[in-house]
Amino acid sequence: MNNDEYLKNYKPEKYDKLSLTVDALIFSIINDKLCIRLVKRNKPPFEGLLSLPGTFVKINESLEDAVKRVLKEKAGFSDIYFEQLYTWGDVNRDPRMRIVSVSYISLLSEEALSNVIKKEETDESFLDVDYILDNPQLLAFDHYKIIESARKRLAILAEEYNISFEFLPKEFTLPRLQKITEILLGHNLYKANFRKKIQDKVISTNTYTSGDAFRPSMLYTVADKDSFKV
Amino acid sequence: MNNDEYLKNYKPEKYDKLSLTVDALIFSIINDKLCIRLVKRNKPPFEGLLSLPGTFVKINESLEDAVKRVLKEKAGFSDIYFEQLYTWGDVNRDPRMRIVSVSYISLLSEEALSNVIKKEETDESFLDVDYILDNPQLLAFDHYKIIESARKRLAILAEEYNISFEFLPKEFTLPRLQKITEILLGHNLYKANFRKKIQDKVISTNTYTSGDAFRPSMLYTVADKDSFKV
DNA sequence: CAAATAGTGTCTTTGAGACACTATCGT
């Protein structure tokens, strides 16, 4: 049997099929707190509880395209950073039917956020991650476990890669970069040490902030997004 | 029916369903080389080429259970270390139909290997990873890309976690542990430095190797498998 | 003894951590 004949006679139905979703963990820093986009479920199961924005993966759509669709449709963003986190495949993770979910971490700058979502809406739909992690009963499905896992990953990404840049606009100050990193790590850093560590990853623009009631701060841009491994 | 036709004629159900597989990247060290289990395909597509052992995920089976089934049925092993690597979901990664694959890295000690597979079979079914990576044309589907990704991950696991232990029997010598680590990292290490670094992770058994035509070596066991993060 | 491998002592370099200091804005 040659290849064409084989493909012609192939019956896809002889293998089990199941539903696949992608879930997006859209993080942003709001008022110096790490927040995550969650939606309130308006139907069973878990009606009234919070869940990650997600969608079913279409048969002719890559996982990345499905994530982009979620980010655009459910959050209004395009061209933002995301990366795969983990795939969750317990048999009973959804009480309705067998659904396997591929979760993606996505990072949003405050700037990008304010461009799309009104202030009041932001307060509703982006929730403090610390608060969420203290209240597991608020989450639907296995989404608490997923958020927990993503929270740990973010700390690693801040420590070993320089993921903090993704939360900032094109130009930023070092105090701000340090603050973001501290939020992601969960502890404070020494200013001088932090600057020594990241000095090769930023480029001075030779312009300064202004208007604040204190000393202006130098604005920087990212040096090389591809060489971020410490 | 090829993939394009299949997609064209596809009638959406309420939710799209698709096929999900798990693929196992079973690594072992054989003759001081990093090797991986590959199977020769005996039917199209990619007939004659090499592919990762894998299976379709059953509707009532978790991803982990599916991996265990692959490890047992296709390799003959149970109770071996494995962890999720990545999920591959390009639309056309399989020419027959839409298949998303969750890949898992699994590590096998030489000991466990020799208990199950005969020497001649081992030579056929476990192939030198360096050789494979030099010959992309030998691999079916997107499995070359997957192996490449796993190879990088192994180096990270050796560097930041102490994954080398998984390739060794319960009792091992430090020269052997160092050799495994060097193979995974891809470069040599200084003996004294290596020992300083891992000294808290091993416990001396106060017994020695014997029978070799040189100085015997102290045998050690693993200290605490759960505190491996450097 | 020679060959081969096991194992140790120590100097140097690098980077993380801690802390104190100086600088510059608006009011």
Next chain:
DNA sequence: ACGATAGTGTCTCAAAGACACTATTTG
């Protein structure tokens, strides 16, 4: 001048790296 934040210099300490040395087996 003062409050507040920006930015720098430098000491300490721990770990990584490099290298030289000693130790123990068989043949």
